[in-house]
Ligand code: CA
């Protein structure tokens with residue numbers, strides 16, 4: 125491979141990081157909403173800084189691990205990226221644009237912070253503190269940058285206008301098919317949504333069947349998962365559960381025989397990045413373990429917004445390929461009644477909160493007249509208290525706002541959910557667990573040289589105004605406690621609503637402290653709490669937490685609300701015998 129491949133990963137990481145940031149903020153990066161810009165000034169520049177620092181760190185570590193030159197390390201980095209999808213072109217572009225400077229500075233053994241400030245991918249306004257991921261160099265960061273700038277001047281390198289360069293990279297990235305939809309979505313501040321008239325798709329990613337049950341006929345909008353069967357599906361599978369036709373012995377349609385009166389229902393989660401199951405594979409930032417397989421899942425991750433709903437706690441259905449194992453409420457609901465096959469919808473967004481849920485709640489697909497009832501989990505566990513603002517508390521949802529927003533959402537649901545549905549309001553998490561568990565552990569990028577802890581990582585994100593949760597991912601204990609206090613107030617609002625309000629089409633319930641229970645369960649098995657958290661972002665519950673959580677919620681729900689998930693279908697064995705895996709997912 126020539127040196128061009130190296131660049132690819134730079135671009136990729138920029139995009140990854142931009143999405144990571146998006147995750148932290150309900151507003152989009154490129155959508156210059158006035159309030160947002162004025163309040164936090166998140167810009168491509170902050171993204172390019174962390175992107176640069178990570179990539180330079182990766183190049184340094186590759187050179188170290190392979191005992192090779194910096195040039196060779198950049199070549200290596202690109203060589204690990206997958207050939208298809210045009211990503212390599214982006215890699216080329218970035219190496220061409222920044223490669224020479226980075227190589228030169230790396231040869232002077234400067235750290236990633238110094239290099240990225242020197243080539244202006246990190247901003248160094250004289251009146252603001254310089255952001256850095258590593259400990260400051262002995263001579264001080266500012267002095268070290270000055271020295272590096274002199275080195276570059278001597279060699280007659282000119283620093284290009286970084287904003288233009290970054291724009292050209294983003295332009296290139298966004299012109300690739302795999303990114304195009306996402307970039308469009310980001311630009312319009314609307315999430316990528318690729319569904320036809322009935323909202324269900326035969327395509328996996330881009331909000332397809334990884335997110336809601338696969339459509340078994342994309343050309344017919346009267347055919348989709350979750351509907352009551354049309355004429356008992358004697359001639360075709362109108363609800364995509366894989367059950368149709370009739371028994372030749374008695375002429376009775378199978379759907380009638382096996383599903384009538386079985387209390388069939390579907391499951392929906394209205395949620396945030398945790399419910400959508402946000403995950404960045406730690407392998408991507410662990411150069412010591414790179415192989416040609418490391419980035420094979422990159423395109424899929426991108427087209428799913430770095431979410432993995434197909435493995436998630438509420439709607440997962442595939443075996444996990446990202447560690448841990450898959451267990452989900454959907455799988456359990458399907459085991460209980462095979463008529464529920466494919467009846468799931470994950471209506472979640474990175475950055476989802478009570479304030480912005482109403483925007484995407486409308487993509488819930490359910491016909492009050494013709495479809496089966498739903499069990500709806502309202503799971504927004506943190507973004508109402510998590511934001512990237514320095515004055516974070518001022519930007520948290522207040523109890524009054526929470527009450528108004530949740531009531532709006534519930535009233536909307538009451539006009540869309542079929543009779544006999546249930547809604548479960550989930551309490552917010554207590555994110556103090558993040559700092560307590562991780563602050564003195566090493567971040568994946570700091571594991572090789574034991575030089576970057578989560579405390580440093582969180583600080584760096586805060587400095588760049590891209591910390592997804594300043595309140596909890598923070599060394600200030602008072603602030604962490606205040607954040608929890610607000611989260612508890614907001615949970616109390618949910619609890620009070622569940623206790624006092626009634627609706628025509630659904631029963632309302634409240635479920636609390638899911639993650640406290642997950643942690644207690646995990647520790648009771650003699651395991652370590654850090655195994656429950658996403659290593660790269662240091663913020664989200666991971667695959668293990670999701671699977672353990674699914675078991676806990678299910679078991680507790682069966683005790684507390686025995687009719688919530690419906691009866692066990694006595695015909696499950698017959699359904700499996702005749703229809704096998706029911707067409708799979
Ligand atoms: Ca469709």
Ligand code: CA
Nearest residue numbers: 341344345347
């Ligand atoms: Ca259809």
Ligand code: CA
Nearest residue numbers: 357361365367
């Ligand atoms: Ca059917």
